Amino acid sequence: MLIGEVARRSGVSSRMLRHYDSLGLVRPTGRTVGNYREYSADDIRRIFHVESLRSLGLSLREIGRALEDPAFAPAALVSDLIQRTEDRLHREQELLERLRTVDASAPTGWEEVLRIIELLHSLDSASPARRQQAILTPDAVPTDVLAKAILSESDPNVAGALRWALARADDGVASIAPGLQSKDVTVRRRAVQAIVELPGADATAVLSRALGDDDPTVRKHVALALGNRGVAAAIPALVSMIVQGINDVESAEILGTLAADPTVIDSLTAALADPAADSAARIRLTQALAELPPAVAQDALRGLTQDSDKVVAMLAKALLK
Known part of the structure; x- marks a missing residue:
């Protein structure tokens, strides 16, 4: 079968088939009198093997190794692919959340978009001082950004500044309340510490629902706050x-x-x-x-x-x- 027909039947372009040939990945077993590439049934099966492995995200070098090395263990490669895919999904999820944050702030121009992006970078900084400085900037930090930062912040000084900012924001209770449903007890503790500093009936109602939490620290904060209310x-x-x-x-x-x-x-x-x-x-x-x-x-x-x-x-x- 000539290269043009192989390309039509396999869905792999003639250019890619020539590239496979140059790499030694899929070399046609024959040549016509006119020196055209001629593929056998085994060659075509190998093309489909290559395409299947490419669909998993393997590089052409990894595919060549997988097809040529009899001692090659696919399990290790598959595990590596899983890890790389999870990392990529994590990065894309972070990007999606960042885009949603920018969209929720209803920016009126690129200047405001860039300000929010810079704020998000600062809140993700490894430096507690920089994170704290970002919270105390004159520009208002979006409430959902504050809530997310509170639930992940481990530095007590930065956490205190975040709670202070949330107490002065609109709709702080609704933004932070989902943290009380987390399976991670550390997240629930951070959430309750923020909610007890928020005034109003909404905060009281959320705290009342948390009285039965199975963590003693969460229950302690809830009971003291409700008693004071x-x-x-x-x-x-x-x-x-x-x-x-x-x-x-x-x-x-x-x-x-x-x-x-x-x-x-x-x-x-x-x-x-x-x-x-x-x-x-x-x-x-x-x-x-x-x-x-x-x-x-x-x-x-x-x-x-x-x-x-x-x-x-x-x-x-x-x-x-």
């Missing part, structure tokens, strides 16, 4: 923190404020007088009762003066005085 649903978590000795003084002070709500007094005092806790925890719970209004705490403290744990009983008596 007067949300009674945080009471069980705050009491649990006192039992565990986690921010127990701050939790007790917040419970003292929440005790102003008459609807929670009975359940609150009952929880703080929990007889099932260990000795150290019950001492902390008894101390927490002292943060409640005297009229609320007295009955519970009187009951604890007869406690079987002498330290708890003595502490309750001292607090009553």
